[in-house]
Amino acid sequence: MSASTNATTPERDATMKAIVQRGYGAPEQVLAPDDIARPAPSDDEVLVRMRATSVNTPDWLAVTGVPYLLRLGFGLRRPATPVRGSDIAGTVEAVGKNVTGFRPGDEVFGSLWGNSAKSLAGTFAEFTVVPASQLIGKPAELSFAEAAASVMSGITALLAMRDVGRAGPGKRVLINGASGGVGTLAVQIAKTLGAQVTGVCSTRNVEFVQSLGADHIIDYTREDYTRGTQRYDVILDNVLNHPPAATAELLTPTGILIPNSIGSARGLFGSLPRIARAKMMGWGSTDVRTVTCLPGQDNLNDLAALLVSGDVKVIIERAYPLGEAAHAVAHMLGHHARGKIVITD
Numbered sequence: 030m031s032a033s034t035n036a037t038t039p040e041r042d043a044t045m046k047a048i049v050q051r052g053y054g055a056p057e058q059v060l061a062p063d064d065i066a067r068p069a070p071s072d073d074e075v076l077v078r079m080r081a082t083s084v085n086t087p088d089w090l091a092v093t094g095v096p097y098l099l100r101l102g103f104g105l106r107r108p109a110t111p112v113r114g115s116d117i118a119g120t121v122e123a124v125g126k127n128v129t130g131f132r133p134g135d136e137v138f139g140s141l142w143g144n145s146a147k148s149l150a151g152t153f154a155e156f157t158v159v160p161a162s163q164l165i166g167k168p169a170e171l172s173f174a175e176a177a178a179s180v181m182s183g184i185t186a187l188l189a190m191r192d193v194g195r196a197g198p199g200k201r202v203l204i205n206g207a208s209g210g211v212g213t214l215a216v217q218i219a220k221t222l223g224a225q226v227t228g229v230c231s232t233r234n235v236e237f238v239q240s241l242g243a244d245h246i247i248d249y250t251r252e253d254y255t256r257g258t259q260r261y262d263v264i265l266d267n268v269l270n271h272p273p274a275a276t277a278e279l280l281t282p283t284g285i286l287i288p289n290s291i292g293s294a295r296g297l298f299g300s301l302p303r304i305a306r307a308k309m310m311g312w313g314s315t316d317v318r319t320v321t322c323l324p325g326q327d328n329l330n331d332l333a334a335l336l337v338s339g340d341v342k343v344i345i346e347r348a349y350p351l352g353e354a355a356h357a358v359a360h361m362l363g364h365h366a367r368g369k370i371v372i373t374d
């Protein structure tokens with residue numbers, strides 16, 4: 030990575046506070062604050078001072094290293110990158126020499142997700158470098174916490190509902206895991222697109238998911254949604270706690286199943302076999318499509334427009350200071366967060 034030659038280059042050899050992962054295990058056992066080298070932006074990157082970041086499934090997967098199969102990709106004894114986190118909102122500290130759209134002091138938000146440079150530190154740190162192509166100006170209407178919390182969950186929800194599922198007027202959409210990070214945003218986005226939405230959640234979240242705009246609620250503690258008679262044009266399954274074949278029974282003849290969960294942290298494979306089975310069903314008569322979070326500027330701008338309009342709100346259950354990032358990851362690992370878990374500077 031070549032350091033920026035811009036006049037705003039931060040002092041070399043500076044250190045920063047970051048949450049460093051030393052091995053796989055429970056968040057409180059393997060994540061701890063430490064001083065590490067502050068990253069320098071390469072030519073097309075921006076150095077951002079973190080004001081807020083959020084916890085997503087890839088973070089707790091990389092912390093626990095379970096399902097174990099994922100360690101083949103992350104690293105056998107510990108992840109190759111020691112700092113977790115991909116969503117970011119903050120202020121520009123310095124820019125690479127090819128970056129023209131940002132200046133020091135700008136308030137921005139975006140994501141490191143999908144960036145293949147293994148040396149990059151994640152966002153659970155005072156500073157992080159982000160590709161300029163995955164960053165936009167933060168609207169003044171959004172707090173740093175809201176902006177950071179929206180990125181991975183919001184783009185996934187937006188692409189799932191708008192592009193993959195093509196939710197719209199006259200379409201019935203079922204969202205399993207409607208009260209989580211992706212689900213809360215997917216419910217609201219599907220409603221703004223004009224769809225009829227059914228949300229699946231537990232009893233304590235029934236009124237909450239209704240307040241997000243869901244037309245119908247299925248309380249999974251009382252009713253198994255796969256046994257219902259209603260048929261759906263789109264099913265976004267954020268939990269994968271039922272066999273995909275049973276969920277697919279609920280589709281209309283032209284319906285689309287979007288399996289969207291690595292699932293719980295269990296054993297060698299976790300829910301990977303279930304995802305594989307869902308994908309194999311897609312070779313037959315069932316329309317199975319996956320969604321991938323693509324945090325480029327177009328998608329970030331579309332998401333920001335929805336949030337600024339007020340039609341879609343980011344629900345934050347709790348914010349933790351950076352030094353307590355391990356508790357933030359543990360909170361999400363409990364699988365019952367309502368909306369998003371945020372980490373602030």
Ligand SMILES: NC(=O)c1ccc[n+]([C@@H]2O[C@H](COP(=O)([O-])OP(=O)(O)OC[C@H]3O[C@@H](n4cnc5c(N)ncnc54)[C@H](OP(=O)(O)O)[C@@H]3O)[C@@H](O)[C@H]2O)c1
Nearest residue numbers: 086185206208209210211231267290291320321322365366
């Ligand atoms: N495709 C992509 O690029 C992409 C990106 C991000 C995330 N994802 C996937 O999206 C999935 C959801 O992520 P998330 O951030 O929304 O997770 P999350 O915030 O941890 O989800 C928590 C929610 O799950 C609900 N839940 C737990 N057990 C449930 C059950 N049996 N039935 C229905 N709901 C249940 C909880 O509701 P209750 O408390 O009411 O039980 C809670 O509100 C993850 O599996 C992740 O792998 C995919």
